[in-house]
Amino acid sequence: MAKARTLDRRRKSIRNTRKITRTMELVATAQFRRAMDRAVAASSYTKRIVSLVKDLSHAGVSVTHPLLEQRAEIKNVALLVLTANRGMCGGYNANMIRMSMTRWHELQQEFGDSATLEISGKRGISAFRFRGIEPDLFYTHFEDKPTFDEVNELASRYIEEYYDEKIDRLEIIYTKFISMSKQEAVHETLLPMTELVTEEDVLDYSPSNGIVDEKEKKSESELRKEAMIRAAQAKLDKAGVAVVREGGEIPFDFYPSAQSVMEEVVPNAFRVKLFKSFLDAGVNEQISRMVAMKAATENADQMISSLNTAYNRARQGQITNEIIEVTSGFQALGG
Amino acid sequence: MRCVVVTPEETILNVESDFVAIPLYDGEIGIGGHHTPLVGRLGCGELRIKDKENLSSYYVENGFVEVLNNTVTLLTNRAVPISELDIDKSTALLNSALKKFTKNEEQLDLKEQNIFAARSQVRLARKAKGE
Numbered sequence: 001m002a003k004a005r006t007l008d009r010r011r012k013s014i015r016n017t018r019k020i021t022r023t024m025e026l027v028a029t030a031q032f033r034r035a036m037d038r039a040v041a042a043s044s045y046t047k048r049i050v051s052l053v054k055d056l057s058h059a060g061v062s063v064t065h066p067l068l069e070q071r072a073e074i075k076n077v078a079l080l081v082l083t084a085n086r087g088m089c090g091g092y093n094a095n096m097i098r099m100s101m102t103r104w105h106e107l108q109q110e111f112g113d114s115a116t117l118e119i120s121g122k123r124g125i126s127a128f129r130f131r132g133i134e135p136d137l138f139y140t141h142f143e144d145k146p147t148f149d150e151v152n153e154l155a156s157r158y159i160e161e162y163y164d165e166k167i168d169r170l171e172i173i174y175t176k177f178i179s180m181s182k183q184e185a186v187h188e189t190l191l192p193m194t195e196l197v198t199e200e201d202v203l204d205y206s207p208s209n210g211i212v213d214e215k216e217k218k219s220e221s222e223l224r225k226e227a228m229i230r231a232a233q234a235k236l237d238k239a240g241v242a243v244v245r246e247g248g249e250i251p252f253d254f255y256p257s258a259q260s261v262m263e264e265v266v267p268n269a270f271r272v273k274l275f276k277s278f279l280d281a282g283v284n285e286q287i288s289r290m291v292a293m294k295a296a297t298e299n300a301d302q303m304i305s306s307l308n309t310a311y312n313r314a315r316q317g318q319i320t321n322e323i324i325e326v327t328s329g330f331q332a333l334g335g
Numbered sequence: 336m337r338c339v340v341v342t343p344e345e346t347i348l349n350v351e352s353d354f355v356a357i358p359l360y361d362g363e364i365g366i367g368g369h370h371t372p373l374v375g376r377l378g379c380g381e382l383r384i385k386d387k388e389n390l391s392s393y394y395v396e397n398g399f400v401e402v403l404n405n406t407v408t409l410l411t412n413r414a415v416p417i418s419e420l421d422i423d424k425s426t427a428l429l430n431s432a433l434k435k436f437t438k439n440e441e442q443l444d445l446k447e448q449n450i451f452a453a454r455s456q457v458r459l460a461r462k463a464k465g466e
Contacts, residue, residue: 041345048341048410052401055374066441148343152412163441250403255359255375261399264376268398271412275343 004314011307018300024088025293032286035144039177039279042148046272053265055250061258065266067162068193074168077107078116078158080190082174082281083124085140089285090292092175093123095185100124100173103187104133107171116167144285146278155271162191174277175284183284188277193270336368337406338384340393340414347414348384348393355407356383357400358455366407373402377411379452381459392417394459396452420460429453 081100083093107115119125120139128135142150161167170191175183254261338355340348355366358380366373377400382393398411432449 038344042343044346045341045343045410048401048408052374052399052410055401148412160442160445163439250372253371253373253375255364255373256361258374261374261376264397264399268410268412272343 004311004318007307007311007314011304011311014300014303014307018297018304021293021296021300025290025297028089028286028289028293031144032283032290035279035283035286038145039283042275042279046276049265049269049272053262053269055252056258056262056265058250059252059254059258061262063262063266065263067159067191067266067270070192071168075111076114076116076165076167077111077169077171078118078161078167079104079107080118080170080172081120081124082142082172082277083119083121083127084281084285085122085143087123088292089289090295092285092288092292093121093127096173096175097124097127099185099187101128101131103171103173104128142278144282146275146282148275151275151278152271155274158191158274159267159270167191172274172277174281175288177280177283180287183287190270190273193266193273336366336370338409339406340382340395340409340411342411342414350384350386352384352386352407354385356381356385357407357409358382358395359400366402369405370402370407373400375400377409379448379455381417381455381462382409382414392459392463394420394456397448417459417463420456420463422457422460422464425453425456425460429457 079100081096083096087093104115104117116136117128117133118137118139119128119135120142122140125135125138125140139154158167158170162170169189171187172190173185173187176186177183252258336352336355338348338350338352339346353368357364357366357375358378360376360378363380364375377395377398379396380394382395384391384393393414394417395409395411396413398409401408401410429450432446432453435446435449437443437446
């Protein structure tokens with residue numbers, strides 16, 4: 001009886017674990033949807049900035065900005081690592097910790113004490129502390145839904161420190177969202193900015209996911225109205241009131257000048273890039289957790305079914321044994 | 336004329352309007368229907384959107400405006416209805432901005448911007464309360 005009972009106990013405990021992992025999977029799915037909605041809502045800003053930059057470059061503006069200039073001598077470097085506050089998300093944290101650990105050792109060799117380490121997320125902080133490295137600054141308040149104000153505060157401090165020459169380079173390690181099935185731990189240099197926003201920065205959340213920014217959606221009547229307006233516009237254009245010049249170039253009025261607008265775009269692009277990294281990190285954490293918990297639930301299912309077989313076999317064996325005992329006892333009594 | 340207000344977090348507003356008054360870096364500009372294409376730097380201040388009888392008012396903080404194809408698009412870091420501004424909070428912001436110590440030109444620019452932003456917030460918060 002002993003064997004069947006231990007098997008049963010094991011089966012029960014695995015059933016409990018399965019319940020937990022299943023619930024965590026559901027929670028992660030719900031949080032992932034929320035994080036995704038936020039990321040999609042945020043991508044419309046990036047999209048518009050990209051189109052603005054394009055319009056500006058058509059106007060023949062070249063950019064020079066302190067945030068874009070490579071400094072001749074780099075003395076102070078800051079490394080920012082974005083990890084999660086919680087575990088149970090597969091290799092999500094481990095990948096980034098491994099990457100940042102290597103990078104941090106390189107930085108220490110090159111710059112010594114003038115390298116600063118900043119970590120967001122309890123997982124990363126404790127991993128570094130475990131190896132005897134105390135981060136210079138750490139944040140645990142960026143949960144799965146960072147607000148722009150929170151990130152902007154950080155961005156403003158970086159910009160200020162960069163002007164102050166307290167940092168000459170800012171590097172970031174986070175998990176980049178590439179597609180629903182692919183996320184990658186990446187290491188990027190945020191300051192000085194190597195380029196302005198590009199189309200690559202616009203999050204490519206595939207429309208097949210059915211994720212659309214609610215506010216950007218237009219009702220049918222609105223669409224009809226827009227079509228009418230466009231038709232009216234076309235008539236105006238024909239009548240010689242040309243809005244679009246030949247060659248597709250649009251004659252914008254600039255207030256105060258294209259150059260000045262471009263100068264304002266640069267720090268904004270940095271802020272948005274940083275914000276996007278945080279949003280990506282949030283989305284990817286939930287995706288990893290979802291995948292990890294799904295795998296855990298499936299594993300538990302498999303274990304339960306194999307334990308079921310083993311338990312039934314043991315039980316059957318026991319019954320057979322008992323019958324043999326009874327019949328052999330009966331026969332011994334001379335029946 | 337469509338009026339779209341976008342912050343890095345979300346699309347705040349996407350409405351039809353008749354007239355929009357926008358705070359540019361050096362003063363206000365009014366935009367009616369079929370305005371010529373325009374790109375401008377925003378300052379801090381009040382954005383007023385008029386649609387027939389309704390007048391809505393927002394506080395916006397830095398960014399850009401683009402007018403194209405009868406659509407006004409505002410890209411801004413913050414856009415809040417003025418009724419949601421808090422007088423005490425914005426006054427505290429103003430005081431801390433005034434006290435800030437600066438060492439170089441960029442910091443000075445930043446300080447002036449912050450002071451200006453805080454002043455407009457205080458002004459609009461008062462306006463919302465009808466003071």
